[in-house]
Amino acid sequence: MNTYIVTFEVNDLTRLNKIKKYIREKSNGICPIHSNATAIRSEKKASEIRDEIIQMTTAEDRIFVIRSGTEAAWKNSYGKENNEWLKKHL
Known part of the structure; x- marks a missing residue:
């Protein structure tokens, strides 16, 4: 099982x-990072x-998926539960 950071720019x-629904339903655990990024x-x-x-x-949308695992740092995650998820899986 790997952890990925999925970022997206979608104007519609x-x-x-x-x-976002796909990410929630098809992942084996998720943690929102900010409005345009989720760890899965x-x-x-x-x-x-x-x-x-x-x-x-569509052609103008942007998607970026990267496997994490080397090093991570952040500020102001969405609460203690998300902070603990990120510590455990990143």
Whole structure:
């Protein structure tokens, strides 16, 4: 199981909500980082996650998926529970 950071720039609210729903339903654990980024747990490869999300996007949308695991630092996570999730999985 790997942890990935998924970032996205999607200008259409309908597409954005569809992507966020996919991330919630298809991941083995998630932690929102900020409004355009989420940490997820998955057994899939980064390219597989990207390819599935791409199906919900248009040419102007941007998606970035990277496997974490080397080092991480942050400020002001969304509460103690998210902070603990990030410490454990990043």
